[in-house]
Amino acid sequence: MAIKIFIDQGHNPSGYFNSGAEANGLQESEINYQVGIYLQNLLNSDPRFEARVSRPQPDTVLGTNNTTSLAARVAMANQWPADYFISIHCNLNPNPEINGTEVYIYQYFTQGQWLAEQIMGGINDMVGTRNNGIRENPSLYVLRNADMPANLVELGYLSNLSDAEKLRNDQYGFAYGIYLGLLRYFGFA
DSSP: OEEEEEEEEEEOOOEEEEEEEOOEEHHHHHHHHHHHHHHHHHHHHHHTTEEEEEEETTTTTSSSSSSHHHHHHHHHHHHHHHHEEEEEEEEEETTTOOOEEEEEEEESSSSHHHHHHHHHHHHHHHHOOOOOEEEEEETTTTHHSSSSSSSEEEEEEETHHHHHHHHHHOOHHHHHHHHHHHHHHTTOO
């Protein structure tokens, strides 16, 4: 049986509600979309996995407001049902010096944490972002409501020039880093 991975490309397209952050000429929703598609293709090319995405097309809009947008993403994963949930995001900070990757989990000392550690390592190895650690945040809707181990990956900071360059030019590298993390988590690499 293939391991079922649900990939949520966080946020809706620009111009809609819940469209995410923008900085340095980059739109979070577009980066999230593309990284998710690359990751889906990597996973679906590997017979050990089956992957689905929340936004199959760049113009896919989920929900009618922020709450229903988040609910729709989790519902797709729960109804499938997926074995693991990965939500892809980019970060923003008023201080342009802040940079790096963070992975949010619902609770420490769970499968979600062990997966997050491998995904973090994969991203750091592939694209060279700074490891800002695994962070517990049970208030995040998608982590709280997913019926399976879930990670919310903040790839990097749109507001930091170095991270922004990586997010602009190496979206495949971020996807491959997540894929590598999954391979290591399952003992395949």
